[in-house]
Amino acid sequence: MAASKNNRRNSSAVEDYLERILELIDSKGYARVVDIAKSLKISQASVTNMVQRLDGDGLLKYEKYRGLVLTTAGETLARNITRRHQLLTDFLTLLRLDKHVIHHDVEGMEHHISPPTLRAIAALTAQLKRRPALLAQLK
Structure with missing residues (x-):
C-alpha cells in the first residue's frame, strides 16, 4: 500500500x-x-x-x-493535465466558490480524478453553462 x-x-x-x-x-x-x-x-x-x-x-x-x-x-501529457485542471477550475467557478478554495481543491483533485468522473463533470459543466436557471437552483 x-x-x-x-x-x-x-x-x-x-x-x-x-x-x-x-x-x-x-x-x-x-x-x-x-x-x-x-x-x-x-x-x-x-x-x-x-x-x-x-x-x-x-x-x-x-x-x-x-x-x-x-x-x-x-x-501531450502536459496539455491533458492542463485541460483537466481548467475543466475542474471552470466547474468549481460555476459554483461560485472562493478562488482560494478552488485553487486548493483543484490542486488536490486534478491528480486523482478518474476519466469517467472527469467526463461527467465536463458534461455537467456544459449543461450548467447552457442552462443558467439550473445553475441558479444550486445557489
Missing part, C-alpha cells in the same frame, strides 16, 4: 512539473531549470533531479545549461 501511495505522489509531482514546464514554454517560449525552480518555489537541485528523470522517461529533452523541451509525449 505504501508503494502505491508513493507512486501516486510521484505521479502528482511529475504532473505538476509537466504542467508548469508547459506554462513556462507557452508564456516565455522556453523553460530552464532556474525558471521552474523559481516558479515552483523549490531548489534548482530538486528540479534538476526531476528534469533528469523526465528526460529518462522520454517526456522531455534536457541538456545541462541549455534548457529543455517537451517531447511529443511530454507535451
Whole structure:
C-alpha cells in the first residue's frame, strides 16, 4: 500500500512539473531549470533531479545549461493535465466558490480524478453553462 501511495505522489509531482514546464514554454517560449525552480518555489537541485528523470522517461529533452523541451509525449501529457485542471477550475467557478478554495481543491483533485468522473463533470459543466436557471437552483 505504501508503494502505491508513493507512486501516486510521484505521479502528482511529475504532473505538476509537466504542467508548469508547459506554462513556462507557452508564456516565455522556453523553460530552464532556474525558471521552474523559481516558479515552483523549490531548489534548482530538486528540479534538476526531476528534469533528469523526465528526460529518462522520454517526456522531455534536457541538456545541462541549455534548457529543455517537451517531447511529443511530454507535451501531450502536459496539455491533458492542463485541460483537466481548467475543466475542474471552470466547474468549481460555476459554483461560485472562493478562488482560494478552488485553487486548493483543484490542486488536490486534478491528480486523482478518474476519466469517467472527469467526463461527467465536463458534461455537467456544459449543461450548467447552457442552462443558467439550473445553475441558479444550486445557489
